[in-house]
Amino acid sequence: PARIWGYGVHPNVITSLQFERYLSPGGPTEGRLLRPSDGRPVRRVAFLQCVGSRDKNHCNNEYCSSVCCMYAIKEAMSAKEADHEVEVVIFYTDMRTHGKEFDRYFERARDTYGVRFVRSRVHGVEPAGSGDLRLRSINTRGRQVEETYDLVVLSVGLETPESMVRLAERIGIHMTPDRFASISAFMPVHTSKKGVFTCGAFNGPRDIPQSVIGGSAVAASVAALLAPVRHTRTVPVPQPTEQDVRDREPRIGVFICHCGTNIAGVVDVEEVATYAATLPQVVHVERNLFTCAQDTQDRMVQQIRARGLNRIVVAACTPRTHEPLFRKTLKSAGINEYLVEMANIRNQNAWVHGQQPEAATEKAMDLVRMAVAKVATLTALKPLRIRILPAVLVLGGGVAGMTAALNLAAQGFRVHLVEKSSQLGGNALHLFQTWNGEQVPPFLRALKEQVAAQENIEVYYNSRVTAVSGHVGNFASTVRTGKSRKQVLAHGAVILTTGAKRYIPEEFEYGKIPKVVASIEFDKLHMHNETRVAGGKSFVFIQCVGSRNALRPYCSKSCC
Ligand SMILES: Cc1cc2nc3c(=O)[nH]c(=O)nc-3n(C[C@H](O)[C@H](O)[C@H](O)COP(=O)(O)OP(=O)(O)OC[C@H]3O[C@@H](n4cnc5c(N)ncnc54)[C@H](O)[C@@H]3O)c2cc1C
Ligand code: SF4
Ligand code: SF4
Ligand code: SF4
Structure with missing residues (x-):
């Protein structure tokens, strides 16, 4: 169906995936917005939504692809970040931004970034000379509107090959x-x-x-x-013998990451590299476009060996996500995995000082200097072995908690399932059937029976966790049952499945007029064929009650 919108006919009609590549620092234009036809900077770009989705006429895909509204907003904002002057318009049928923080994201695109959202289905893309494209659409007043764009992006959906x-x-x-x-x-x-x-x-x-x-x-x-059969056929990955570097002078390698343009777009990485080379005991400095890429990892191992490095500094992002990777790199090079230090010049620098490139460059140099000073003092460590308790505390006995508990129990782990009420089931206790007619009560019954029959699961009803101490692998939690009973449970991990409570409306005379009910109650009235629904001839649903407002600026996702 993309051909209908001029894809494959007009070079300046591209798909959203292609546009994402154009926006990428590693893409064909290194993140600059240039037109495919003539390399001219893009000034006006239009996104056409629902291409290849929700469309019975041009393709056989009647479903919503669910990802393209959000990725179009993301790409529109990225385009604005790449060039504030570029005008971005999204032509949509309805924006489906259901999920945590998605609505807020949409509003930010519209109100802060100035992305224009036009509710209209475009019905033609035509050449308008010099590579420009003319779009015809009908506006909300029923008038035909014509506009010219440099680039048209088709928000294509997903389908199974x-x-x-x-x-x-x-x-x-x-x-x-x-x-x-x-x-x-x-x-x-x-x-x-x-x-x-x-x-x-x-x-x-x-x-x-x-x-x-x-x-x-x-x-x-x-x-x-x-x-x-767990652990019956595992074999350790062979590792090179670790060099003993205790009596050797530190030979430090500094690897400075560009992270595409994430860091290099703000920080003068060349200057940081020149500076790093002047620091004591630094014998090797290099810059990498993406330091965590596999080819960079392989090259780092080679450099560590070739240059005789015995400790490294990686000036990149956060150790929280990336230190394990660089520890592995060191290990593969035969160096103790703890002789690495990361300088976070992205999250704690380039990302927060985007408007002050000079100060950010200076700060990056400071961070690198500190990391070099620290890595020089590090000593090789051996990983400690500590006992891990093969038990899990699951907090909340709804569908999520019971499913998690059953799986863990089937894997042989002990599960403490703590539920604050007197029964398992949570919100699903009030539900009758799913959208496609699957019955909830029998499912819930079966789930509860399985939990009851599973020897590895202990359920604590009318209970709450009042204190937690310890750390991953070794927690001790105090569980209070009823008013008086208290016990301390030992466990290695915690799963929070405490769910969400439903919003209690203060609007629409809820709680005052008996025939105004919440949808979750409506389901239950049907379950019991209650008089309010049994004799009912017509019902009206009011959507988004308590969601997508200033207090709760998100779509609750399940109520439509
Ligand atoms: C245009 C577009 C933009 C998107 N943008 C976003 C976004 O911004 N954010 C987001 O969260 N999600 C986005 N998505 C959705 C995201 O891409 C998917 O959710 C995600 O990639 C799904 O991962 P997957 O592994 O299931 O499938 P895929 O990523 O499709 O991976 C499937 C893999 O299986 C391989 N394969 C296929 N058939 C076979 C076979 N017979 N044998 C062996 N291998 C096979 C394929 O080659 C492929 O490598 C986007 C999707 C599209 C189409
Ligand atoms: S996610 Fe948005 S663009 Fe994609 S098919 Fe659904 S409504 Fe259309
Ligand atoms: S190492 Fe971190 S900063 Fe460098 S490319 Fe990877 S994610 Fe980006
Ligand atoms: S009714 Fe619920 S799911 Fe539907 S749009 Fe409103 S908040 Fe989202």
Whole structure:
């Protein structure tokens, strides 16, 4: 369907994925917004939403791809960041920004970045001379509007590749009419075939966080199946013998990361490198476009060996996410993994001093100098072995808590499931069925029965955690049951599944007029065929009550 919008016909019609590459420092234009046809700077760019999604006429994809509203906003803001002068317009049917902080993100794009959102379906892209493109659309007053743009970006959706549809057929996995894996709402990573699991975009339109969550869920499901044979066939990865560097003079290597333009767009990395080379005991300095890239890792190992480095400084991002990687690099080079120091010249410098490049460069030099001074004093360490308690505290016995508890128990872990009320089930206790008609009460019943039958799970009803001490691997939590009983539980990890309580409306005469009910109550009235619904002829739903307002500026995601 993209051809209808001039894709493959007019060079200045590109897909959102191509646009993202244009915005990338590692992309074809190194992050500058240049037109594909003539390399001229882009001044006006239009995004067309729902291309290849929600469209029965031009393609067979009737579903919402769910990721393209958010990525269009993200790309529009990135375009504005790359060039404040560029005008960005998003033509949409409706913006689907459902999720934590997504609505706020949309408002920031509109109000702070000046991205223009136009509710209108464009019905034609035509050449307007010199590579420009003319868009025709109908505005909200029913008038035809014509506007000219330098670049048109098609917000294309997701679909399952044909080859996978055929493969699914051969394996015997049921697919939905939209050609995604058919799954139950209650077992969202299990395909129709036992032992075959799925997650990510094969499962349905998913963004990256959802794909990552799905990946972990699949791994946990498989781990439960494989638990009986765990550790029976593991072999250690061979590592080079570690050099003893105790009596050697420090030979420090400094690796300065550009992080594309994240750091190099603000900090004068060349100046920082020149400065680093003057610091005591520094014998090697180099700059890398992306220090965490695999090819850079391989080169770092070579440099550590070739230059006889016995400790390194990585001036890049946060050790919280990246130190384990650089420790591994050192280990692969035969150096003790603790002889590394990171200088956070991105998060704590380039990102916060974007408007003060000179000061940021000076600060980067300071941070590097401190890291060099520190790494010179480090001594090789041996990892400590500490006992990890193979037990987990799960706080909250709703659907999430019970599912987590059952999986952990199946993997052989002891689970303490703490629930503040007198029964398990949480919000799902009030639900009747899912959108596709799967019945919630029997699912919940089965879940509770499994929890009750699982020897590894202990449920603490009417209980609350009143104190927690210890650290990862070794926690001690005090659980108070009822008014008087107190006990201390030992566990290695905690899972918080305390859910969310529903909003209690103060508007629409809720609580005053008996026939004004919340949707969660409406479901329950149906379950019991209560008189208010049994004899009802017409019902009206009022959406977004308590969501997407100044106090709660997010879409609650489940109420539509
Ligand atoms: C245009 C576009 C923009 C997006 N922007 C964002 C965004 O900004 N933020 C966000 O969170 N999400 C975004 N997404 C969604 C995001 O890309 C997906 O959620 C995520 O990539 C899904 O990961 P996945 O591993 O399930 O699938 P994929 O990323 O598609 O990976 C599947 C892999 O499987 C391989 N493969 C396919 N068939 C076979 C086979 N038969 N055998 C072996 N290998 C096979 C493929 O080559 C591929 O490497 C975007 C998606 C699109 C299409
Ligand atoms: S996420 Fe937005 S652009 Fe994508 S199909 Fe849904 S409504 Fe259309
Ligand atoms: S190491 Fe950190 S700063 Fe460097 S490219 Fe990777 S993420 Fe960016
Ligand atoms: S009703 Fe709920 S899900 Fe629908 S838009 Fe409003 S807040 Fe989002």
